[in-house]
Amino acid sequence: MIIRVENLSKSFKLKAGLFTSGKSRVYAVDDVSLSVKKGESFGIVGESGSGKSTLARLIAGAYKIDSGRLEFNLTEKNFLFDSETRLSKFRKESGNRVKYIFQDPASSLNPRMSIEEILFSGYKYSGQWKGREEARKKAEKIFSLIGMASNIFDKRPSDFSGGQRQRISIARALMFDPEILICDEIVSALDLSIQSQILNLIADLKQELSLTLLFISHDLSVVSYICDTIAVMYGGIILELGSSEQISTKPLHPYTQFLYSSMPGRTPLFTETSNQGLSQLEKLHSCPYFNRCPYADNKCRTEKPQLKKVSDGREVACWRV
Secondary structure, three states: OOOOEEEEEEEOOOOOOOOOOOEEEEEEEEEEEEEOOOOOOOEEEEEOOOHHHHHHHHHHOOOOOOOEEEEEEEOOOEEEEEEEHHHHHHHHHHHHHHHEEEEOOOOOOOOOOOHHHHHHHOHHHHHOOOHHHHHHHHHHHHHHHOOOOOOOOOOHHHHHHHHHHHHHHHHHHHOOOOEEEEEEEEOOOOHHHHHHHHHHHHHHHHHHOOEEEEEEEEOOOHHHOOOOOOEEEOOOEEEEEEEHHHHHHOOOOHHHHHHHHOOOOOOOOOOEEEEEOOOOOOOOOOOOOOOOOOOOOOOHHOOOOOOOEEOOOOEEEEOOO
C-alpha cells in the first residue's frame, strides 16, 4: 500500500460571532481508515460537507492531524505521521512526492505571476533545482505531455482559458516528479466540453508517469469513470468502500443507493425521510445518515456502525447489511 490511513480524525473550532466561546467544534473527519494501492485511482465521493476534501487535505499535509496516523510507502522512503508531527516536517518529508491540484485554477494560480514564476516559485526550494535552464527544459517536456505550447513562460493565467489554466496547475504539480497526485474536484469548475479532456489527460498521465491518484468529487459519473476503488463519505465517516464496479452497479448502503439512483436519467429508489442530515457539531454515536434513511431503526439511532467486510469483499458501515 502506498497510502495507509488509520483512525484519522479532524475537527475545527467553530467561530460564529464575537460572543462565541470557541468551544464548539465541527467534526469534519471522524475515525476514518482506508488503504490505497500503488498505481491505483482511488475515488472519494460524497455531497458537500461530507468530509472528503478535509480528508484529502489531511493526506496532503494541509491540516494537522487530531488523532490517528498516516503512512506513506514511497519509492525512496517510508513516512509515518501522527498528531505529534509538525506540519513543517510533514510537508518537508512527503511534500515533493504528494501533490495537490485544486478545484478552481483561477483562484489557485497567482494572477500577478508569469507562468514561469508559477512553475518555479516552489520548485526552486525542492532540492531538485539545477538552475533555470534545466528547469525550463523540464517544464517544456511537461508542457508536451499535457498538450500545451512551450512558448508560454512569460504569459499570465489571465491569458488562458479555464481548461488551459487547469493544465498549468497540473504542470506545476508534475514539476516535482510526484508519486501521488490528489485531484480535488478538478473538473467541477470547467465547462462540460472541457471536463472530458482533463479527465482523459489525468488518466493518460497516470499510466505514463506511474502515478497514484486520489480523486475527490461529488460527481458520481466522473468518479465511476476514472477510479478503480471508491469510498463513499457522509458525516465525516466512510459508509461504503469497494471497487468502482461494485459501488456503481450494486450499491449496498442506503445512502450510496440514494446517490446513484438520483443520477440524471435514473429514478430514486426511495424518498428520504428528511432533507436535513445530522449536525456535525458533536461526535456522533449513531449512524450519521439515520435522520434521512427510511430504513433506520433504534439501533441506527443509538449505535455507530463500523466498516465491515461483506461477501463480495467490499466494506459497508450499515446495521442492515
